[in-house]
Amino acid sequence: MPRGVLPAVGIAAALSLALTSCSSSSGSAPGAAASGQGGGTLVVGVTSDPDTLFPWKATQFQAVNVLQNLYGTLTEFDKDLNVVPGLAESWETSEDGKKVTFKLRQGVTYADGSAFDSADVKSSLDKLMDEKTAAVARASLSSVKEVQAPDPNTVVLELTGPDAALPANLASVNLAILSSDDTEEELNAKPNGTGPFTLGNRVANQSISLVRNDKYWHDKPKVASIEFRVIPDESSIVSAMQSGNVQLAVFNDPLVAQTAQGGGVEVAKTPQLNYHVLQLNAQHGDLKDVNVRLAIQCAIDRKQVLDTAALGEGEVVGPITSPAYKSDPAKRPCPTRDLAKAADYLAKAGKPGGVTVKAIVSQGEYATSVNEAQNLKAQLAEAKINLDLEVLESGAFVDRWVAADFDAAVALNGGRPEPDGSYGRYFTSTGNLNKVAGYSSPELDKLFAEGKAATDQAARKAVYDQVAAELENNAAWIWLFSGYTYTATAAGVQGFVPMANGSLQFLRTTSVA
Secondary structure, X not given: OOOOOEOOOOHHHHHHHHHHOOHHHHOOOOOOOOOOOOOOEEEEEEOOOOOOOOHHHOXXXXXXXXXXXXXXXXXEEOOOOOEEEOOEEEEEEOOOOOEEEEEEOOOOEOOOXXXXXXXXXXXXXXXXXXXXXXXXXXXXXXXXXXXXXXXXXXXXXXXXXXXXXXXXXXXXHHHXXXXXXXXXXXXXXXXXXXXXXEEEEEEOOOEEEEEEOOOOOOOOOOOOEEEEEEOOOHHHHHHHHHOOOOOEEEEOOHHHHHHHOEOOEEEEEEEOOOEEEEEEOOOOHHHHOHHHHHHHHHOOOHHHHHHHHHOOOOEEOOOOOOHHHXXXXXXOOXXXXXXXXXXXXXXXXXXXXOEEEEEEEEEOOXXXXXXHHHHHHXXXXXXXXXEEEEEEEHHHHHHHHHOOOOOEEEEEEOOOXXXXXXXXXXXXXXXXXXXXXXXXXXXXXXXXXXXXHOOOHHHHHHHHHHHHHHHHHOOXXXXXXXXXXXXXXXXXXXXXXXXXXXXXXXXXHOEEO
């Protein structure tokens, strides 16, 4: 493995056009030295308040977006989703793949002024792997047998076997490196990270402000502070931009994005790795029967959901959205809507008269959720499947989702360039979010292990094709579509780079006149 860099094959080529199209508002390249300290406050419009400030348990999009600007990780993604050095300035894998040695960046400090070193890395990884911590990305470290810290600047991970996914998985803020002195309770009240910003003021359900960290190890942020201003719906954020009260926002709704364009506001459209999905909990009620789940799969016209909720802006997808491992949606049992097959599956399940499935929906986490849910309900009704919808505010939805307290969930899940990071925690029997996924099998356990162990790109693609087939043939979930984000920037805003994984990490390179 090259020292300190791992390419996400195929992603740069697939996304370069979209990222290039943002150049009119993206200014200097990320990582370029700042021409000056810069200043001012960048106001970012968001629809929800972070539901947690503890990075190891963050699943809500807004929480992740804030926390990735406060905390550091051993590795990071660049704008093309290549894995690059973060708090680890380099790493090297042993010939047998069972040992990874990280050389840590020196001179890094936490927000409270304490020094970062290998003891923090060992403490963090040990706690992340401890089931009692309930970290949402624990499964990403399933190959790690032992963490050693032979000196303050070196960390050695002893693995059970080769793990090709590990460098990319370590880039997630869910695996942020925390000070060994801090507790979850303390960090939920006052984050203490190594990131480009520190926490400023917070007014619950109104705003959260970040202040430039002048001791940040990389190039210093170009604004003195960022305010995430909570405005409950995207249309109201557009109004705030037009009146000059908000300078940057990321929209999910293409119709809203159209209304934002003009009057000094520019909109950049970026394809996303995230995916819209109807999650089914195969441990609940009628959904325990694969025939009921397959009936739901066959009763849905995914293109109709896409057209209704997102004006056709996107593409129908299978489970894996990363360009290097992309699933073929035509290979699922019902690639197009087939009500006759749906009826056959219900008959096989002994439910010819139909079933009722209770589904939770988030209002506020992303803009198209309710429209998607209503279209799914209308389509499924034609197949004698009653989707009983319960619309929840964002925080309540996340609580129910994490507790697996649902039969079905209309969701938008974040996508990653590495399939193991996307799904290993969900669909393996030991995955820490398997309760949420509601489905696993010995075959999937075997395939995910093979995917981590394989280092050849073509071999890994073949493995993840089998993962997708297993998920689709058992209708574990109903994958719908991937869409775009629409980044709106006011005049004078430069340097922000939208990313295909939805990250706002390049707020650190953004300036505002």
